[in-house]
Amino acid sequence: MTDPVPTPRNLSRRTMLRSLMLTAAIVPLAACGAKEDSLTAQANNGDGKNYIAGDGAVQEYEASKRSEPVDITATTYHGTDVDFSKWEGKPVVLNFWYAACAPCRIEAPDLKKLANKFGDKVEFIGVNVRDEAEAAKAFERTFDLPYESIQDTSGDIQLAMTKYVPLQAVPSTLVLDRKGRVRARVIGAADPGTLKSLIDTALTEEL
Known part of the structure; x- marks a missing residue:
């Protein structure tokens, strides 16, 4: 039995799987910068609190x-x-x-x-x-x-x-x-x- 010809739906699922795998691979590398990312996000989120809540x-x-x-x-x-x-x-x-x-x-x-x-x-x-x-x-x-x-x-x-x-x-x-x-x-x-x-x-x- 031959594999079905990829449909747009199948391609979408494969693309999503590849994206998830790529994300999983990147996360460990980015972990060492998580604190900076969090601080940057707080500074740029525009919530009006006017300070960054550091944790020491x-x-x-x-x-x-x-x-x-x-x-x-x-x-x-x-x-x-x-x-x-x-x-x-x-x-x-x-x-x-x-x-x-x-x-x-x-x-x-x-x-x-x-x-x-x-x-x-x-x-x-x-x-x-x-x-x-x-x-x-x-x-x-x-x-x-x-x-x-x-x-x-x-x-x-x-x-x-x-x-x-x-x-x-x-x-x-x-x-x-x-x-x-x-x-x-x-x-x-x-x-x-x-x-x-x-x-x-x-x-x-x-x-």
């Missing part, structure tokens, strides 16, 4: 794959001039936040404790993506933060760092190595134990 996911970068040193010069809400190039030789913790962000308020006490713990060995700096000075300073007073923040309502710093921090992914935290390069990122409220470990590694690793 951590990514570390091998020394050979790190960026050029982060080059930021700015002035904090308190009038302090900031030049990242002058911090070379020590790690930097760069935290993106704004006052009405609930996860930002949750992680603020932990950031305060870590900043106090590491003292002069590590530089902490905030990047506020929404607030004018009054709201930002009120937040800093409420949580008694021992470090200052840069205003980035223009989005210039976020745009410069989109390789590591998707737009509207707040809070997010970057840990820079002693050469000023991004060595780790946390999307979402940072677990204090995890962030401490990332900072410890940045302090002790060989570069």
